[in-house]
Amino acid sequence: MKYPEFFLIFVLTAVTYELGFAQKLPILKKAIIYVLLLVGAFPLTILNAIGLSMIPALCVAVAVLAIVRIRRKVAKSWREKEYKG
Template sequence: MKATTIIEVPTDLWPIADLFFQGMGSEVNLNDEGEVALLFRSFFMLYLITVVLAIITFKLGFARKLPLIKNIVVYTVLIIGTFLLTLILGLNLPIAESLVVAALILGIYRFRLHKERSGRQQEQT
């Protein structure tokens, strides 16, 4: 007889994680390929959203230009670190939501800084 392996999926997820995991129910049967594929797809989508938001936050927060090799190292570490954070804490903590808030705050800051600098430049001319 085949042993069924079941993973429980939390039902009280944060909004972005809940968006991807909402069709799964409260448990996933690992012997059902369709459910496993849905689980991996949902996790991968949450991971991609988290990576994109982390990259946007990094670009908005750090204005210095880096050399190509340093850029590659930074983004590689960012992608690996984001995977680990999403894997370990992605369903329990609002990582993606926090990155959305950080990106919005940094975007507003950068926009106001740009507006202020262009205003100063117009006053000087």
């Protein structure tokens, strides 16, 4: 197993979780989720090692979720301006 790829996959899955699915949770539940993300990074690393492009796919997921989050914030600020004005 290549450790830099494993940690990159773990970081990308964590960012994907935070951008798209995270909710306010107690610290213990959040720690459990990150442990499960760490465990889930193992099969993704294996799939990446056999030739499936997991890292680029996760980068696309992060980019799409970041764009969605930015668009939601911009739309919310526009709605607030229209409501006030």
